[in-house]
Amino acid sequence: MKGNEALALAAIHGGCTHFFGYPITPQNEIPEFLARELPKAGGLFLQAESEIAAVNMLYGAAAAGARAMISSSSPGLALMQEGISMLAATEIPCVIVNVMRGGPGLGGIQPAQSDYFQMTRGGGNGDYRIISLAPATLQESAEMMQEAFALAQKYRTPVFIVSDGMLGQMMEPVELNKSRSKERVAEQPWILTGHHNNRSPRTIKSLRLDPAELEIHNLRLQEKYKRISQAEVRFEAYREVDAELLFCAFGSTARIVKNSVDDLHQKGYRAGLIRPQTLWPFPALAFRSLPKSCRSVICVEMNCGQMLDDVKLAVEGRVPVHFYGRCGGMIPEPEELTARALDILSGDSQ
Numbered sequence: 001m002k003g004n005e006a007l008a009l010a011a012i013h014g015g016c017t018h019f020f021g022y023p024i025t026p027q028n029e030i031p032e033f034l035a036r037e038l039p040k041a042g043g044l045f046l047q048a049e050s051e052i053a054a055v056n057m058l059y060g061a062a063a064a065g066a067r068a069m070i071s072s073s074s075p076g077l078a079l080m081q082e083g084i085s086m087l088a089a090t091e092i093p094c095v096i097v098n099v100m101r102g103g104p105g106l107g108g109i110q111p112a113q114s115d116y117f118q119m120t121r122g123g124g125n126g127d128y129r130i131i132s133l134a135p136a137t138l139q140e141s142a143e144m145m146q147e148a149f150a151l152a153q154k155y156r157t158p159v160f161i162v163s164d165g166m167l168g169q170m171m172e173p174v175e176l177n178k179s180r181s182k183e184r185v186a187e188q189p190w191i192l193t194g195h196h197n198n199r200s201p202r203t204i205k206s207l208r209l210d211p212a213e214l215e216i217h218n219l220r221l222q223e224k225y226k227r228i229s230q231a232e233v234r235f236e237a238y239r240e241v242d243a244e245l246l247f248c249a250f251g252s253t254a255r256i257v258k259n260s261v262d263d264l265h266q267k268g269y270r271a272g273l274i275r276p277q278t279l280w281p282f283p284a285l286a287f288r289s290l291p292k293s294c295r296s297v298i299c300v301e302m303n304c305g306q307m308l309d310d311v312k313l314a315v316e317g318r319v320p321v322h323f324y325g326r327c328g329g330m331i332p333e334p335e336e337l338t339a340r341a342l343d344i345l346s347g348d349s350q
Contacts, residue, residue, distance in 0.1 A: 004029035004168040006138045006176075007097060007145050007161065009037070011069055013176055014146035016095070017043045018068040020057040022050055022076065025109040026165035027099035030071040051076040055083030062087070062094040063204050065191040067149055071097035073165075074115050075106055078123060084158060085124025088221075089206035091190075093152035093159075095145070096130075100164040102329035110329025111165035113251060116306035119162050120280040127218055129225045131232060132160040132279040134250045138172040140277075146177060155228055156190070162279055164302070166252040166331065228281060235283035236275040239265065242293045243272030245341055248311050249300040250276045253332065257300055260337035267338075269345060279307075287314035296344050298322040300337060302330075 001009070008030045011019070019038055021031040035045045048054035054070050061068045072080065077098050087094060098119065102112040117123075119132045131151055135141040141163060148159040195201050208214040236254075239261055240246060249257040254275040264271040270293065274286045287297070296319055299311045305323050312321045324340045326332045 001138065001174045002029055002169065002171050003138045003141060003163065004099065005033045006142045006174045007071075007163065007168075008033035010142035010145035010176060011095070011149075012038060012041050012043070013178055014149040015067045016069050016149065018058075018061045018066040019043070019045050020048050020054040020061070020068070020070050021072065022048050022054050024051075024073045024076045026101055026111070026168050027071050027073045027097065029168070030097060030099070051079040052083070055080040055087075058094055058096075059083055059087055059092060062092045063090070063192050065188070065193060069095040069097065071099065073099045074101050074103050074112070074118075077115065077118060081118075081123035082125075084130070085122065085126055085128060086206050087158045088122070088124075088128035088130060089126065090204050091156040091221075092204070093149075093156050095148045095152055095159050095161065097145075097161045097163065099168040100162070102327065108329045109165065111167075111252065111331060112302045112327065112329055113164060113253060114303040114306065114327060115162070116279065116301070116303060119160050120282070120310070128221065129228070129280055130158050130160055131155070131228060131281075132162050134162040134277060134279050135167065136236075136251055136254045136275060136277075138167065138170070138174050141167060142174050142176055151232065153188075155224060157224070157228075162251065164252055165329075232278060233281045233283045233285065234277035235286045236273075236277060237286065238273040238275065240272030240274060240291065242270055242291060244270045244293050244295050245272075245345055246290065246294050246297045247271065247273045247300055247337070247341075248276070248287075248297060248307070249273065250279060250307065253300055253302055256332055256334055257337060259334035260341065263334060263338050264341055269341070271341060276307075282310045282314065284310075284314035287311065288316065290315070290318060294319055296320050296322060298324060298341060298344060300332065301325045302332070303327050
């Protein structure tokens, strides 16, 4: 399947009942597929008049108990940030897909990873965090998409799927769990389904004009984020056991890095890879237990170094942390990464 279509089909099998979106390259196959297939599964597809409208439709549908999602690409996600902050503040479970492209601004339509800050720090206002799942294969994309709905409901939070134009447009074999989730958000005690059966009324709001009340709400959210950080960290370690140099990369870039790791082994050098599968919570623990053989870490990204600070914080100064990046839609080649690694290993690195 094509990557975007795999995400869309996995969403249906994950129990998605409502989709809202607006066209933007390179994620257009997601709404195209869902426009055709979601109604067949008993769901609703609606193309909004803008990304801002789409995220607010998501807010309303999910608050009423729908298992809902939206998808977009980098500048479209920028327009949604106010709504995403509201979703986090009001603890509305939903799934948000970002098929990243080059920026800043409208940028281009080629693959990039320059939304790392947006996906891990939040582009909207306030103290909030959002689980960010970063697949590296189409199989993993499908599995994470199905899992995202469960995580969203478990923690009452939005969940990001952090893809990119390369993963969205490539084709690979995919095996799907085809047992469509029957779990209903509407059975939860917080949803807005109308006041009936003599139950107490429910309210979903983010406006708290009393500072003491708002502080209590924020501190409760922070406790939830702490639980997520303890329970939901995921990463892959590849050939890291006796590595003298460790790469760190996520998503499609990690696929390229693996080729360089294997090439370095063939040349007689011990290299490995740590791949964050959750960008938030970041797998800092993976770097706090570096093998004694490790002399350097190199962070590789399709941006200008947005994950680099997280890697440095996790390494805690035990070994030097270097960076290699391509940006604007340029994709690194394995040969470039091998050459950079050899420079570091030889000590000829700035």
